[in-house]
Amino acid sequence: MKTRIDSIYIVDDDPITVFGIKKVLYDVVECDNVASFENGKEALDALLLQLEQGKEIPDIIFLDINMPVMDGWTFMEEFHKLEINKPIRINIVTSSIDPADHERWLYYRKKSMHFVDYKNKPIFKLTAQDIDYISKAS
Amino acid sequence: MKSKSNLLPESKVSLATSYLIRQLPTVTAIIDNEANFVAVSDKWADFFSSEPKDFSSKSIHDIFGNAEIELKELLNHCIAEQKECHHIVQLNLRDKLFIRLISKPWFDESENPIGILVNLEDISKQISLEEKNKKLYHLLDETAEISKVGMWEFDLETNNLSWSKMTKKIHEVAEDYTPEVNTAINFYKEGHSRNTVSMRFQKALDKGEPFSDRLQILTAKGRELWIRNAGKPIYKDGKLIKIIGTFQDVDEQVRSEMKIRENEKLLESIIDNLPLNVYVKDKDSKKIMVNKSECEYLGVKHKSQLIGKDDFDIYPKEIAQISREEDVEVIKHQKPVIGRETKSVKKDGVETTFLTSKIPLTGIYGNAIGIIGISMDISTLKKKEAELKDLINVTALQNKKLSNFAHIVSHNLRSHSANFAMLLNFLVDEKDESEKERITKMLVNASQNLMSTLEDLNEVVDVNANVNLDKEKIDLNEKLAKVKQDLATFLNENRAKIINKVPKGTKVFAVHAYLESVLLNLLTNAVKYQHPDRTPEITLRIETGASHTILLVQDNGLGIDLEKNGNNLFGMYKTFHNNKDARGMGLYITKNQMEAMGGNITAESEVGIGTIFKVYFNEN
Numbered sequence: 001m002k003t004r005i006d007s008i009y010i011v012d013d014d015p016i017t018v019f020g021i022k023k024v025l026y027d028v029v030e031c032d033n034v035a036s037f038e039n040g041k042e043a044l045d046a047l048l049l050q051l052e053q054g055k056e057i058p059d060i061i062f063l064d065i066n067m068p069v070m071d072g073w074t075f076m077e078e079f080h081k082l083e084i085n086k087p088i089r090i091n092i093v094t095s096s097i098d099p100a101d102h103e104r105w106l107y108y109r110k111k112s113m114h115f116v117d118y119k120n121k122p123i124f125k126l127t128a129q130d131i132d133y134i135s136k137a138s
Numbered sequence: 139m140k141s142k143s144n145l146l147p148e149s150k151v152s153l154a155t156s157y158l159i160r161q162l163p164t165v166t167a168i169i170d171n172e173a174n175f176v177a178v179s180d181k182w183a184d185f186f187s188s189e190p191k192d193f194s195s196k197s198i199h200d201i202f203g204n205a206e207i208e209l210k211e212l213l214n215h216c217i218a219e220q221k222e223c224h225h226i227v228q229l230n231l232r233d234k235l236f237i238r239l240i241s242k243p244w245f246d247e248s249e250n251p252i253g254i255l256v257n258l259e260d261i262s263k264q265i266s267l268e269e270k271n272k273k274l275y276h277l278l279d280e281t282a283e284i285s286k287v288g289m290w291e292f293d294l295e296t297n298n299l300s301w302s303k304m305t306k307k308i309h310e311v312a313e314d315y316t317p318e319v320n321t322a323i324n325f326y327k328e329g330h331s332r333n334t335v336s337m338r339f340q341k342a343l344d345k346g347e348p349f350s351d352r353l354q355i356l357t358a359k360g361r362e363l364w365i366r367n368a369g370k371p372i373y374k375d376g377k378l379i380k381i382i383g384t385f386q387d388v389d390e391q392v393r394s395e396m397k398i399r400e401n402e403k404l405l406e407s408i409i410d411n412l413p414l415n416v417y418v419k420d421k422d423s424k425k426i427m428v429n430k431s432e433c434e435y436l437g438v439k440h441k442s443q444l445i446g447k448d449d450f451d452i453y454p455k456e457i458a459q460i461s462r463e464e465d466v467e468v469i470k471h472q473k474p475v476i477g478r479e480t481k482s483v484k485k486d487g488v489e490t491t492f493l494t495s496k497i498p499l500t501g502i503y504g505n506a507i508g509i510i511g512i513s514m515d516i517s518t519l520k521k522k523e524a525e526l527k528d529l530i531n532v533t534a535l536q537n538k539k540l541s542n543f544a545h546i547v548s549h550n551l552r553s554h555s556a557n558f559a560m561l562l563n564f565l566v567d568e569k570d571e572s573e574k575e576r577i578t579k580m581l582v583n584a585s586q587n588l589m590s591t592l593e594d595l596n597e598v599v600d601v602n603a604n605v606n607l608d609k610e611k612i613d614l615n616e617k618l619a620k621v622k623q624d625l626a627t628f629l630n631e632n633r634a635k636i637i638n639k640v641p642k643g644t645k646v647f648a649v650h651a652y653l654e655s656v657l658l659n660l661l662t663n664a665v666k667y668q669h670p671d672r673t674p675e676i677t678l679r680i681e682t683g684a685s686h687t688i689l690l691v692q693d694n695g696l697g698i699d700l701e702k703n704g705n706n707l708f709g710m711y712k713t714f715h716n717n718k719d720a721r722g723m724g725l726y727i728t729k730n731q732m733e734a735m736g737g738n739i740t741a742e743s744e745v746g747i748g749t750i751f752k753v754y755f756n757e758n
Contacts, residue, residue, distance in 0.1 A: 016557045016580050023564060066549065068713035068722065074702075095553035098545055121556035124563050 002030045003131055005059050010036040011043040011075065012064035012093070017121065021062050021093065024126045033058075039067040040075030047082065057084060060131055065094040065101055076108055076116075088114045091130065095121040160190065165258040168244060173198045173213060176253055185258065198256065202227060209239070216241045216254055226261065236265045279303070286387035292319070293380045294343075305385045308365060310357035327354040327362070335367060342381050346371040352388060364392035415492075415513040418499060421506065423448045423465045435515070436484070457483050468496045469506050479516070491520045539602070546710045547595060554588040594723050598710070601652075601730040609735060611645040612653055614689065618678065621657040634665045634674040644680055646687050646755040652731040656739075659724045660751055664693035669746070681752075686737065689753040697745040707741055 008031050012018050018036045025034065035058075037043040043061070050057050065072035072092065079090075090112075092105060097120065105118040117130070155177070159168060162179040170176050175193040183190045186201065202209050209227065216223045222242045229235045240257040282288060288305025292298070299317050306315055309325055323339070326332040331353035338349040350368035357363055369383035409416050410430045418427035428444045436452060438444055449458035460480075468475055474497040482490050492513040499508040561584060565577045618638060622629065629636070646653070661676060668674040672694060681688040700707065708729040713722045725739075732739045736756035743749040 014553065014557070016561065016584055017553075019580060020557070020560045020564070066553075095556050096549055097552065098549070121553060122560035122563070124560060 002028060003128060005029050005031045005131065007031070007033040007056055007058040008035070009043055009046075009058045009061040010034065011040060011061065011067070011072070012036070013038045013067045014064070017064065017093070020123060024123055025131075028126050028128060029131055040070030040072060040078070044070065044075055044078050047079070051082065051084075057086075058088065059086075060089045060091065062091050062093050065092065065096050073104055080108075080112065084114075089131070090114055090116045092116065092118045093121060093123060094118075167193070167198070167256045168253055169198050169213075169256060170253040171217060171251065173210075173254075182258070202229065212239070213241060213254055216243055217251055220251060234262070235260060236262045288385040289383065290317075290322075290385055291380060291382045294378060301385075308357070308363070308385060308387045309355070310359045310361065325355045325357070327356055331355065338367075338369065339381075342369050342371055343378075346373070346378055352392065363387065364389040413514075415511075415515070417444075417511045418508060419448075419465060419511065420508040421469060423462050423509075426508065435490070452485070454483055454485060464496060465509055468498050468509050472498045472500070472506060474498060480513075482513075489517075490515055491517045542710075543598065543602075550591045550595070551588075554584060554591065557584045557587075594710075597723075597727060598730060601727060601734050609647050609649055612648050612650060614640050614644045614646050614680075615642060617650075617653055618657060621654060621661060624658065625661060628662070629665065632665045632668065632674055634668075634676065636661070637675065637677045639677065639679045640689070641680060644687070646689070647757050648735055648737075648755055649731075652735055656728050656731055656753065659728045660691045660753070663724060664691065664695055664749075667695045667698075667749075668693075669695050669748075683754070685756065685758050686754045687757055689755065690750055691753065692748065692750040694748040697743045697747050697749055698741075699745050700741065700743050708739070 008025065008029070010018050010021050012021070022034060022036075025031070035046065037046065040063075047057060063072045063075065070078075072094070076090075094101065102118070105116065108116045109118075119130075159166065159177040160180050163181065164179060165181045165185045167178040167182050168176040174195065174197050178190050178193050180190065183192070198213075199209065208225065212223055212225045220243045222240065225239045225241070227237050227239055229237050238259040238261045240259070242255040242257075243251045244253040244255045246252045282302060282304040286304065286308065288308055289302040290305050291300050293300075297319075299319050299322060301309070301315070301317050301322075303313060306313060309315075311317075319339070323332060323336055326335045334351055334353055338347075338351060341347045342349060348368075348370045350366065352364060352366050355363050355365055364387075366386040366388045367383065368386075369381050371378050372380045372382055412429065413431065414429075415432040415435050416427075416429040417425050417432050420426050424446055425444050425448070426446075428441050433439070433441055433444065436444060444452075449461045452458070453461065464475060464478075474495065476495045478494050478496075480492050480494045482492055484490075493516050494511065494513045497510045497512075498506055499510050501507045558581070561577050561581050565574060565581070568574045568577060615638070618640065622636060664676045665674045675694045677690075677692040679690040679692070681690060698707065708725045710722060710726040729739050732753065736758070738754040740752045740754075741749060742752070
């Protein structure tokens with residue numbers, strides 16, 4: 001049984017990763033609205049526009065860390081400044097094995113009202129748990 | 139006078155005789171066999187402060203009082219033996235007098251003894267001189283015993299050499315030993331001592347030269363001994379009659395003197411040869427002793443050139459003042475300063491770092507009399523230390539760069555390998571042919587990305603691996619002209635304007651290839667990130683720093699928020715604008731190249747206005 005989700009963002013500058021995430025994603029979810037962005041700034045701008053227009057914001061965000069213009073952490077910082085009243089699941093997907101990045105994830109996981117998960121590339125498969133945004137966030 | 143002539147009975151002495159006796163120039167009296175005065179000379183009367191007549195019908199015993207008994211015997215003896223007798227009596231007349239009394243029997247015409255002729259001689263002076271002499275001799279003996287000074291005397295007339303008791307004792311010969319000139323000289327140690335004494339003695343004999351020498355003898359018991367032998371010629375009526383001399387045992391003195399001198403010499407050579415600057419200063423900080431190192435450090439040949447001088451004579455005023463204050467502290471509080479690091483500058487400007495100790499110097503009563511200074515030159519050590527610190531800094535920096543680079547490598551390679559793994563995983567399970575083709579295309583892409591990443595990394599390694607760079611003075615304007623020519627098409631297409639304010643002939647110390655790459659990168663960036671509302675304008679200027687030449691590259695482009703991105707501006711794979719061909723390599727390589735040349739690069743920027751890159755070329 002596939003889970004039905006309204007909106008999903010994929011933020012990654014690497015088209016291969018975007019392709020891969022989409023591919024494994026469709027194995028577990030049914031979603032008509034999967035949007036991808038090349039960096040944090042583009043995703044943030046899209047979010048702001050959605051909020052302004054009163055449209056639905058995504059339930060799950062797949063987020064890369066190393067990106068040009070605005071990296072994943074800066075996006076996280078800006079994202080938490082926004083007024084969002086529903087819990088969102090943020091899956092950080094990175095090839096970084098820098099302990100500093102891991103530390104920062106732990107920091108957001110504790111602090112954030114949203115559910116922040118951390119996965120190292122490569123992603124071969126997603127399970128129901130990886131997209132369970134409601135129970136994990138509350 | 140008439141009455142005087144009545145003194146003696148006419149029967150015994152004629153008037154004429156009596157008169158004759160009176161005029162005798164000696165203290166003389168004639169007494170009869172019963173010791174009664176018969177006649178006295180005027181001198182006799184004067185001697186007893188009396189008149190001649192006072193002695194008439196008096197006995198000689200009346201005058202000599204306490205000496206009476208002895209005198210009686212003497213006179214009896216004189217009469218009995220009928221010959222001249224001498225006797226010394228003490229007389230309490232004016233002072234205590236010692237009198238020599240000479241009595242002679244007096245005969246009449248028929249050779250019968252009719253009395254005694256008595257003569258008096260005052261020998262008080264003689265006696266007291268003799269006593270004084272005795273005392274002196276005694277004193278001399280005592281002195282000789284204590285000071286171990288003996289005496290000797292050589293009589294030229296008799297060729298007789300005599301030694302005092304002490305002289306014999308020093309030679310360790312028996313008291314009855316009789317010395318001769320030859321045997322005496324043979325006591326001296328062969329060589330210098332014996333030669334000297336022979337020569338001195340001969341010269342004293344020939345020319346009357348006095349002498350005094352410290353020589354060595356071998357005593358009769360075979361002991362080696364230091365002695366002082368002195369001699370002085372004695373003349374009589376202009377003729378040399380004898381040589382008298384002293385002979386003193388100075389062994390202990392000489393040996394302790396030699397010991398002291400040895401110790402002094404030892405101490406001096408230790409202090410002189412210490413690889414430390416050692417000096418002693420008096421209370422006024424004037425040098426009273428310096429060692430060789432100190433002389434060498436201050437560039438003087440002789441110690442005397444420093445003795446009596448203070449630091450103000452030797453060092454610049456500020457340095458001397460500091461040193462003087464230290465001296466005063468040490469003297470005032472009597473507390474040493476140990477191992478203080480001080481910097482000294484000589485008048486010629488040479489700077490030396492010392493580890494200095496200053497120790498208070500006290501006199502035998504504990505009073506402060508100056509300081510002892512010991513300085514160790516640690517300039518070389520300090521230099522080494524600084525070099526080491528530099529090395530540590532460089533190593534730390536390299537380490538940081540290396541660790542950074544390791545992260546970059548691992549991250550970039552990981553992201554590609556992750557893609558490979560993922561795509562291959564998809565490919566294995568994929569049934570759909572068109573999807574398989576899509577995945578394969580992506581695999582090719584991934585492979586190309588990996589190749590280009592490896593090339594980037596190679597370039598970085600190249601820059602950092604060039605440890606021995608051939609830096610040379612390069613004319614900046616010539617290099618700029620070349621880069622401009624290489625970029626001519628690109629610059630023209632963008633209508634970029636370059637304003638070159640670099641003075642003619644400006645040279646920088648750099649590596650040809652790196653300088654070219656740096657200029658190319660900066661100019662390209664300035665045009666690439668141009669502001670959409672204006673044509674690019676790039677101004678090049680020069681600033682000169684202490685050890686750097688600084689090239690300023692100013693553009694009127696987009697600018698960048700350094701508050702947000704400052705840390706990453708020169709980072710690898712950091713891009714800040716939505717520029718499709720930006721790979722985040724240019725500034726990273728530029729920074730690495732500048733650092734490899736011992737220089738640096740910094741940036742100032744304002745969003746919407748432009749950016750200034752400052753390129754520091756190390757001129758050392």
